[in-house]
Amino acid sequence: MTVAATPLRILIGKVGLDGHDRGVKLVARALRDAGVEIIYTGLHQSPEQIVTTAIQEDVQAIGLSIHSGAHNSLFPRVLGLLREQGAGDIVLFGGGIIPDEDVPRLKAAGVQMLFRPATPMHDIVEFVNGLRTER
Amino acid sequence: MTQGTTDRSFFTHNAAELAKQVQDGEVRAVARVISLLENRDPIGAAVLTHLSPSMNRAFVIGITGYPGTGKSTLIDQLIIAYRRLGQKVGVLAVDTSSPVTGGAVLGDRIRMQRHTDDPQVYIRSMATRGHQGGLAAATRQAIRVLEGAAYGVILIETVGVGQNELDVMHVVHTVVAVVAPGLGDDIQAMKAGLLEIADIVVVNKGDREGADATLRDLREWCKTVIRTVAVKGEGIAGLIAVIAEHERWRDLDSPELHKRRGLSIDLGTRAG
Numbered sequence: 001m002t003v004a005a006t007p008l009r010i011l012i013g014k015v016g017l018d019g020h021d022r023g024v025k026l027v028a029r030a031l032r033d034a035g036v037e038i039i040y041t042g043l044h045q046s047p048e049q050i051v052t053t054a055i056q057e058d059v060q061a062i063g064l065s066i067h068s069g070a071h072n073s074l075f076p077r078v079l080g081l082l083r084e085q086g087a088g089d090i091v092l093f094g095g096g097i098i099p100d101e102d103v104p105r106l107k108a109a110g111v112q113m114l115f116r117p118a119t120p121m122h123d124i125v126e127f128v129n130g131l132r133t134e135r
Numbered sequence: 136m137t138q139g140t141t142d143r144s145f146f147t148h149n150a151a152e153l154a155k156q157v158q159d160g161e162v163r164a165v166a167r168v169i170s171l172l173e174n175r176d177p178i179g180a181a182v183l184t185h186l187s188p189s190m191n192r193a194f195v196i197g198i199t200g201y202p203g204t205g206k207s208t209l210i211d212q213l214i215i216a217y218r219r220l221g222q223k224v225g226v227l228a229v230d231t232s233s234p235v236t237g238g239a240v241l242g243d244r245i246r247m248q249r250h251t252d253d254p255q256v257y258i259r260s261m262a263t264r265g266h267q268g269g270l271a272a273a274t275r276q277a278i279r280v281l282e283g284a285a286y287g288v289i290l291i292e293t294v295g296v297g298q299n300e301l302d303v304m305h306v307v308h309t310v311v312a313v314v315a316p317g318l319g320d321d322i323q324a325m326k327a328g329l330l331e332i333a334d335i336v337v338v339n340k341g342d343r344e345g346a347d348a349t350l351r352d353l354r355e356w357c358k359t360v361i362r363t364v365a366v367k368g369e370g371i372a373g374l375i376a377v378i379a380e381h382e383r384w385r386d387l388d389s390p391e392l393h394k395r396r397g398l399s400i401d402l403g404t405r406a407g
Contacts, residue, residue, distance in 0.1 A: 006173075032233065056162060
């Protein structure tokens, strides 16, 4: 079998009041097909729930989809909670409708990557595969 | 920019230290040790040897059954019930890995996410990683880690099984098999396998058409059959009562142990 000995574990979910889950499900499925173990939390998670889940599941990274416009508060909140709980080694990345001008600030705050509309799925898979060596 | 690579101080490669952190109930340590065991890292096995001497004895309940019968929703309800009894609850939810890529989408905990705000509840998704039999290879070891961290009740959710994935009977104290109405006639209830190993059979979605007939058929062959409607919380008190009763029989040799587990509730609340 060509299965990697230790698959990556990645949390994929949606935070806040945002019901658009078509994209995030496609990403979860594509990463599954790339050999990743996806912990899928579903919709309407609070930042607290995301961080607790990431810790319980011992994931290497969290990928959040945000289409609600609340990215400037939700991403920093998740980063803050991760650091508070001694889990700052967990990588945060995200995707959704995020205007150009917000990207530099979020990246400076510690969001490792932001995938915006029309990103090829291949780019996301490649990014996640790149996390394999960081632990 | 790479964030937070400095933040790993919690993690030690010292097995004794990790075991100590597990025994102190540190969730990051519990989670990491389970990963080490899943990855067959020798440090994981070493942690287990440190945990063994002082091992607490948890009550381990297996929830198995056909796909889509409501196992995760039932566990969500059981968590509520055992938390009301003051128990610290651990859940290991197993889902299938792709035999082609090794990837998995682990979605059982979606139904249980309300419990993430409760520090006395730990939920862990496990992928089968090629292991047959309805559990992951490391599930049994993960139970020992949770016992070491003093989780009093441990709920194991198997993959959605067929008739022949029965490993769960070897790792838990009480096997609960979940079925839904309309999946077969009385001959299905006679067959060997899933229903044969069940200590308790639950007919979930018990408000659906055909539930009465399913209950009747199963009661001819299975000693304990309970009707539930997990999404509405119906029948859960009755299920908790028969689980406690089953455990009481197992604990007959040790009434003290049974008392210590604190699983019994007033049987007057028992529902049909």
